[in-house]
Amino acid sequence: MVAGRPDVCFSVQSLAGIIFTLTCFLPSCLPAGRTGEGTLVDTVTSRQGDTALLRCYLLDGLSKGAWLNRSSIMFTGGDKWSADPRVSVVTGGGNKHEYSLQIQKVDISDEGRYTCVVQNNLNPQSNHIFLSVKVPPKIYDVSSDVTVNEGGNVSLFCMASGRPEPSISWRHITPLAMKYQTGEDLNISGITKDQAGEYECIAQNDASAPNTKSLRVTVNYPPSIHEMKFTGVGVARTALLRCEALGVPTPAFEWYRGTKRLTRAQGTDIQTLRSRSVLSMTNMTQDRYGNYTCVAVNMLGKASASMPLLPPSTASYGGASRVGVALVAWLLPLVLFSFLAMC
Ligand SMILES: *[C@@H]1O[C@H](CO)[C@@H](O)[C@H](O)[C@H]1NC(C)=O
Ligand SMILES: *[C@@H]1O[C@H](CO)[C@@H](O)[C@H](O)[C@H]1NC(C)=O
Ligand SMILES: *[C@@H]1O[C@H](CO)[C@@H](O)[C@H](O)[C@H]1NC(C)=O
Ligand SMILES: *[C@@H]1O[C@H](CO)[C@@H](O)[C@H](O)[C@H]1NC(C)=O
Numbered sequence: 001m002v003a004g005r006p007d008v009c010f011s012v013q014s015l016a017g018i019i020f021t022l023t024c025f026l027p028s029c030l031p032a033g034r035t036g037e038g039t040l041v042d043t044v045t046s047r048q049g050d051t052a053l054l055r056c057y058l059l060d061g062l063s064k065g066a067w068l069n070r071s072s073i074m075f076t077g078g079d080k081w082s083a084d085p086r087v088s089v090v091t092g093g094g095n096k097h098e099y100s101l102q103i104q105k106v107d108i109s110d111e112g113r114y115t116c117v118v119q120n121n122l123n124p125q126s127n128h129i130f131l132s133v134k135v136p137p138k139i140y141d142v143s144s145d146v147t148v149n150e151g152g153n154v155s156l157f158c159m160a161s162g163r164p165e166p167s168i169s170w171r172h173i174t175p176l177a178m179k180y181q182t183g184e185d186l187n188i189s190g191i192t193k194d195q196a197g198e199y200e201c202i203a204q205n206d207a208s209a210p211n212t213k214s215l216r217v218t219v220n221y222p223p224s225i226h227e228m229k230f231t232g233v234g235v236a237r238t239a240l241l242r243c244e245a246l247g248v249p250t251p252a253f254e255w256y257r258g259t260k261r262l263t264r265a266q267g268t269d270i271q272t273l274r275s276r277s278v279l280s281m282t283n284m285t286q287d288r289y290g291n292y293t294c295v296a297v298n299m300l301g302k303a304s305a306s307m308p309l310l311p312p313s314t315a316s317y318g319g320a321s322r323v324g325v326a327l328v329a330w331l332l333p334l335v336l337f338s339f340l341a342m343c
């Protein structure tokens with residue numbers, strides 16, 4: 001299939017003819033107003049790194065071809081003039097007489113006009129093909145995760161390369177899938193806690209699938225207590241007090257009875273799981289009733305809530321039997337667990 005060197009019949013005279021014809025395709029040689037021949041330009045699009053094939057066919061087995069890159073001769077017939085190892089001519093017999101140009105590992109500098117000249121009876125015909133080289137979008141620099149206080153300003157950036165120039169857009173992924181404006185910068189002033197979460201930068205052009213990078217925006221805000229509850233208890237039974245607070249960073253909890261800070265001790269336990277703290281007291285005694293306060297604190301402030309823990313006014317609470325106490329002690333981990341897990 002590959003025409004090795006069929007140039008035995010290709011006389012020096014006709015080679016000279018081709019070269020003469022070729023030189024006439026150099027811009028300097030084109031007579032004014034005769035550029036019309038170059039107006040019908042086919043475009044071949046290739047991605048950077050791929051192999052491009054610019055198709056050309058000879059008229060018959062006797063006609064000769066040549067390839068030009070802009071105004072430089074690359075091939076005349078089977079002779080390679082170009083020193084570039086990536087280029088070759090793909091020839092084929094049969095009726096089609098293919099004389100196509102193959103360029104391996106296409107790069108941006110290869111973009112431009114290529115010309116296939118077909119020589120037939122000293123009547124040259126030129127086919128212009130524009131090779132367009134595209135580069136997939138690639139994000140090469142993007143903001144790292146940021147932490148900001150509520151009400152602060154955030155400036156995010158995202159930079160991408162590609163050909164054509166990729167368009168950049170931003171999306172807030174979680175918790176709200178919201179689209180932001182297009183552009184390298186995403187500036188948010190007076191940020192709210194709803195605007196915290198994961199953001200995604202999307203760079204796209206028509207060369208391939210978009211390239212994305214994501215980052216996390218953390219918005220700090222002071223704690224607020226949104227729930228405080230307890231289960232009513234009689235003497236010798238177990239009291240559970242639950243306190244829930246929101247805040248970023250996750251608040252730390254403190255418990256007080258009156259003004260006395262409570263800590264883990266015999267019969268008193270404090271379990272904290274993320275935004276929830278549970279104070280449990282086994283074997284309630286009279287001196288443990290009183291005004292309980294839960295304090296949630298983080299670097300931006302603190303919040304507190306108080307509620308009285310009163311002894312039961314009815315007899316139904318008191319007089320726990322030994323069995324009852326044992327049962328409570330046995331059930332406690334279960335109760336505590338479900339209490340912590342309750343939403
Ligand atoms: C075409 O010419 C340009 C400019 O001289 C050059 O940079 C490029 O490498 C050439 N490409 C091929 C495939 O010859
Ligand atoms: C945040 O941006 C607003 C305008 O968008 C500006 O008035 C304000 O001073 C900025 N705040 C900070 C802390 O930079
Ligand atoms: C976003 O903020 C950065 C840094 O403060 C600034 O340089 C840039 O011009 C801003 N961009 C827009 C679109 O407001
Ligand atoms: C409960 O407390 C009372 C009074 O302090 C004590 O006498 C009793 O032994 C305790 N019971 C348990 C099960 O700890």
Ligand SMILES: *[C@@H]1O[C@H](CO)[C@@H](O)[C@H](O)[C@H]1NC(C)=O
Pocket residue numbers: 258259291292293306307308
């Ligand atoms: C409970 O304690 C808190 C904090 O010490 C206090 O502000 C509140 O007034 C107290 N409530 C009662 C009813 O004593």
